Amino acid sequence: MTPYIDTYYKQTLSSDAAYPVLSGRHNTDVCIVGGGLAGLTAGFELARRGRGVTVLEARRVAWGASGRNGGFVSPGWAARASQIQKRVGPDHAKALYRLSIEGVAMVEDAIRDLDISDAQVTPGILRVSRYENTKALEEQRDEQEAEYGRHLRLLAREEVRALLLSKKYYQALFDAASFHFHPLNYARALAREIVKLGGSVYEDSAVMQVDLTGTEKKLRTPSGEVRAATVVFAGGGYTDRVLPALRRAFLPIATYVVLSELAPELIATAIRTKAGISDGRRAGDYYRAVDGRLLWGGRITTRTTDPRDIAAVIRREIVTTYPQLADLKIETAWSGLMAYARHLMPLIGPVMPNVWACTGFGGHGLNTTAIGARVVAEAIAGESDRYRLFAPFGFVWNGGPFGTAAAQLTYWAYQGMDFLRERRSAHAK
């Protein structure tokens, strides 16, 4: 069986029990390709509705992004609110934001209803600004209250610097209703529940070939075949060429996380909160203190192979923010792939009759995989057509190698803008 890669989550995994490899021929109502949070939540939502479900996972349950991410669960999408509004208008954008809030609630509900105590939920996310930003943060706070009834607290610079001992930080918004957790234990609990509800989960069972033309869809793995009335593709950034139209519609983007040595006293010289912290930059840093260690994520790149020294890349970020952590050793470092469509919104909808896409959640996938999977499940069960809210974000060609270059250039441009804003703030002091 493929092992999980070495991460904090693997090191603290509750159970590593494996699911069988698919062999022989099986019939099912819905076959789901990919056992990340998108596929597992779709399976869970469908199994709860009494559908026969088979999840085929190429490696292990949540082996991809879902089992190795930062663990921050908060409302929103990978695309910025302003970009979404520009494309679909204010009312539609608000409806999408409400879905993203429902996604957070879904994860909370599942943890409570299925009693997933090893999901290790810690409430609170602090979004810090790296430049003087009071006015914009006040506006965001007021909008969240007025439009969505969400209560965020604005922290002044002194309050922020009492919690985070860094000269880089200015104001922050504290969101007590968002949280961070152990995504791998959570995902594995969803897989267990699918099986409890009568569904099947197979690991080391990559779908290599599909025939989706007839009413009975056929999906082949190296040692088995599933025949299903409906198929959901949920392969995230690891989607291969099994369905070429889908592969062309997103770019795999890599991002990195490190875990420090056990050093609670040293870490407390920098970070004095249990909340998760993310800075306001695009593809900025996000981190949290866990079990006396520091788990820190950041950077994105279009290179899908790992740089030689992920730890060194992220260490620079840590020490620039907190020079007092210069001696903190990094013990584990890993990367993961995210799927980004050109519009940065998920690809949710029918690809052809009874064949659904539920992928492309980018770097904001913990709430959005939940709600994305739910709207797909509702559509398959004939309960709602909420998936149509995603219709304006269609399957656009990602630009192939040119798309990769463009994505990297856009990221560098964003980094440049963030840098200039920080410099202006530093000079204004």
Ligand SMILES: Cc1cc2nc3c(=O)[nH]c(=O)nc-3n(C[C@H](O)[C@H](O)[C@H](O)COP(=O)(O)OP(=O)(O)OC[C@H]3O[C@@H](n4cnc5c(N)ncnc54)[C@H](O)[C@@H]3O)c2cc1C
């Ligand atoms: C390092 C990192 C940090 C992140 N931090 C956060 C965060 O803090 N908060 C947040 O909201 N989001 C975060 N994200 C994003 C979030 O993790 C993803 O958006 C989300 O997990 C995507 O889920 P998924 O199910 O679509 O894809 P994945 O979890 O990647 O799952 C896809 C699965 O499909 C399988 N698969 C692919 N092709 C086939 C095939 N042909 N047959 C069978 N199986 C197949 C793969 O093996 C894989 O297991 C982060 C991502 C990364 C990489």
